[in-house]
Amino acid sequence: GENVEQHPSTLSVQEGDSAVIKCTYSDSASNYFPWYKQELGKGPQLIIDIRSNVGEKKDQRIAVTLNKTAKHFSLHITETQPEDSAVYFCAASDRNDMRFGAGTRLTVKP
Amino acid sequence: SAVISQKPSRDICQRGTSLTIQCQVDSQVTMMFWYRQQPGQSLTLIATANQGSEATYESGFVIDKFPISRPNLTFSTLTVSNMSPEDSSIYLCSVVYSQETQYFGPGTRLLVL
Numbered sequence: 182g183e184n185v186e187q188h189p190s191t192l193s194v195q196e197g198d199s200a201v202i203k204c205t206y207s208d209s210a211s212n213y214f215p216w217y218k219q220e221l222g223k224g225p226q227l228i229i230d231i232r233s234n235v236g237e238k239k240d241q242r243i244a245v246t247l248n249k250t251a252k253h254f255s256l257h258i259t260e261t262q263p264e265d266s267a268v269y270f271c272a273a274s275d276r277n278d279m280r281f282g283a284g285t286r287l288t289v290k291p
Numbered sequence: 292s293a294v295i296s297q298k299p300s301r302d303i304c305q306r307g308t309s310l311t312i313q314c315q316v317d318s319q320v321t322m323m324f325w326y327r328q329q330p331g332q333s334l335t336l337i338a339t340a341n342q343g344s345e346a347t348y349e350s351g352f353v354i355d356k357f358p359i360s361r362p363n364l365t366f367s368t369l370t371v372s373n374m375s376p377e378d379s380s381i382y383l384c385s386v387v388y389s390q391e392t393q394y395f396g397p398g399t400r401l402l403v404l
Contacts, residue, residue: 213391215392222400224396274393279393281334
């Protein structure tokens with residue numbers, strides 16, 4: 182089955198700096214890669230996703246890149262703000278069989 | 292995106308008792324899932340809730356412990372049976388509308404004493 186590894190487990194950045202979270206997956210059949218943000222006391226919220234037919238996708242301050250050959254994908258957050266502080270999860274999916282990374286706790290210091 | 296609600300939002304229960312968690316979606320969805328998130332951990336899929344048939348459970352989860360109902364395309368329940376402190380977790384339902392995009396409910400925070 183699919184195995185998703187996520188790094189780092191914790192990340193602390195200064196407000197305004199960029200943050201990068203990386204994930205690798207094992208199943209070459211995976212073709213959908215979402216990212217979720219989970220704030221304290223809330224459920225995971227989908228923030229961006231990418232499918233295997235594209236290499237990069239942007240939405241304002243966040244972007245995701247995918248390297249299918251190397252089986253890794255990354256989340257990039259630019260101009261970080263304190264409200265970006267949360268736990269971020271990557272996932273890889275093949276036909277609704279979705280597996281999650283262990284999560285990254287991002288802290289943005291004002 | 293979907294509007295998903297869960298009841299209760301949190302509960303404190305005694306060991307040996309059972310709790311039923313409800314998940315309501317604002318529109319019909321094909322697929323609904325139940326996840327467990329233990330403190331500080333990632334999301335683990337418990338089962339796929341199938342409308343009109345028995346749920347499909349992941350390895351390590353059984354129907355006797357986590358019975359699931361899905362009477363229609365907008366509603367599902369998960370029961371945590373004969374609870375022990377190890378069942379203390381966040382329980383999340385999620386739905387898929389189309390093309391594998393999955394949305395999560397707010398979660399039910401369960402503490403078993």
